[in-house]
């Protein structure tokens with residue numbers, strides 16, 4: 001039997017899975033997914049299409065239920081298990097990759113920090129106030145003793161994503177990387193604030209899909225283009241209107257507004273609320289959902 005499923009491993013001794021080889025007591029084996037899930041497994045190169053590699057965890061919590069979702073991600077009923085949340089990523093180019101589980105997990109880190117890790121994803125046009133709200137939010141949470149970290153589009157493009165342009169494939173890759181890094185921060189127990197235009201719905205949806213349910217909190221800066229353009233703090237709209245920047249979001253490149261954000265921040269009539277007021281709205285949401293305690 002060959003281990004050639006083209007994505008990462010499910011760690012389980014779930015009774016829902018039919019162990020075919022070797023028995024669950026051994027470290028590495030194969031799990032047979034329930035037939036309802038088989039059709040969802042993507043990128044399988046195995047000749048036996050309903051087999052995915054599994055590895056039993058020694059001395060760790062074991063989930064009793066594993067489901068493979070249509071997007072190819074695995075989820076379990078064990079919300080404490082970071083491995084089992086969506087570890088079957090699509091598009092993995094390497095075979096034979098085995099997840100190494102640490103003895104300190106997300107729950108331990110959250111207890112240490114007295115908060116829950118999550119991603120606050122601020123999306124909106126350039127000039128809509130993403131970075132300003134991100135700063136107000138990080139400041140207010142820091143003052144309350146909460147650990148946060150901002151991943152700002154402009155900043156990340158100075159380092160990790162310096163190789164990327166603004167054409168649609170590169171924006172998608174930019175968002176994918178920011179999403180993956182944000183996921184790591186959330187797993188670390190940090191409240192990660194991503195402030196990126198992220199103009200395409202499918203890219204935002206992909207970032208949402210790699211996080212446990214509820215942990216991706218989308219904040220839409222619903223500020224009209226004319227307001228953003230009037231602000232134009234970097235003079236980029238002016239350059240875009242003059243044709244000196246091509247493919248500028250909102251001018252000659254699309255922005256797909258969210259349809260169902262957890263939080264929408266908008267003007268009240270002609271007046272934009274101060275950033276601190278906007279940040280408070282996000283904090284109220286976090287409080288209500290229990291993210292500000294372990």
Ligand SMILES: Nc1ncnc2c1ncn2[C@@H]1O[C@H](COP(=O)(O)OS(=O)(=O)O)[C@@H](OP(=O)(O)O)[C@H]1O
Pocket residue numbers: 125126127130131152153154157166170171172174175195196197198199234236245246247248249253
């Ligand atoms: N063509 C084009 N379109 C949009 N924005 C542009 C462009 N070229 C440069 N910039 C500047 O880059 C910042 C946006 O980077 P992001 O990584 O957030 O963009 S994206 O999510 O990949 O679309 C954005 O920063 P913000 O104004 O803070 O949004 C701009 O200053």
Ligand SMILES: Nc1ncnc2c1ncn2[C@@H]1O[C@H](COP(=O)(O)OP(=O)(O)O)[C@@H](O)[C@H]1O
Pocket residue numbers: 124125126127128129130131132133195231232233272273274275278
């Ligand atoms: N709530 C607000 N009310 C008024 N002006 C704001 C507000 N938030 C941001 N601004 C101003 O709008 C401009 C763009 O804000 P910024 O945070 O850089 O937007 P983005 O990160 O979306 O490009 C800045 O000049 C900033 O001072």
